[in-house]
Amino acid sequence: MNQTFTVQGMTCGHCEKAVTTAIKTLDPDAQVSIDRAQNRVEVTTEQARETVAAAIREEGYEVVS
Template identity: 55%
Template sequence: MQVFKVQGMSCGHCVRAVSAALLALDADAQVDVDLAGGEVRVESRLSAEQVLAALREEGYEAQPA
C-alpha cells in the first residue's frame, strides 16, 4: 500500500475528485482518503509517480508519506 500526504483536501468533493482521478487510471485500485489526516492510501498497480501526477493534476499538492 502506498501512502501520500496531500494538502488542500477539505470536503466530500475532494474525496470524490481524488478517488475518481485514481480510479480512472486503475479501475481496480482501492483508494482510502483521510481528510482529517491529510492522507491518501492507495492499493494499486500504479507507480508512486503516476499517483502523484494524478493528484497534482487534480490540483492537490502531494508527496509520499
Template identity: 60%
Template sequence: MNQIFTVEGMTCGHCEKAVTQALLAVDSQAKITIDRLHNTVQVESEKPRDALAQAIAEEGYRVTV
C-alpha cells in the same frame, strides 16, 4: 502495493471524490482510503507511485510525500 500519500488541500467530500476519480482513472482496480483529518490518501495499486501522485496533482492538490 500499498502506497500512502500526504495530500494538501482536501477540505470536503467533493475533494475526496475528485481525488478518488483521478486515481481510478489511472487504475480502475485501485482500493482507495482517504483520511481528510490527517491529509492522507492510501492507495492499493500496482501502478507506479509517480503516476498516482501526478493524477492527484492534476486535480489541483499538492502531494507532499
C-alpha cells in the same frame, strides 16, 4: 502495492471524490482510502507511485510526500 500520500488541500467530500476518481481513472481496480483530517490518501494499486501522485496533482492538490 500499498502507497500512502500526504495530500494538502482536500477540504470536503467533493475533494475526496475528485482524488478518488483521478486514481480510479488510472486503475479501476485500485482501492482508495482517504483520511481528510490527517491529509492522508492510501492507495492499493500496481501503478507507479509517481503516476498516482501526478494524477492527484492534476486535480489541483499538493502531494507533500
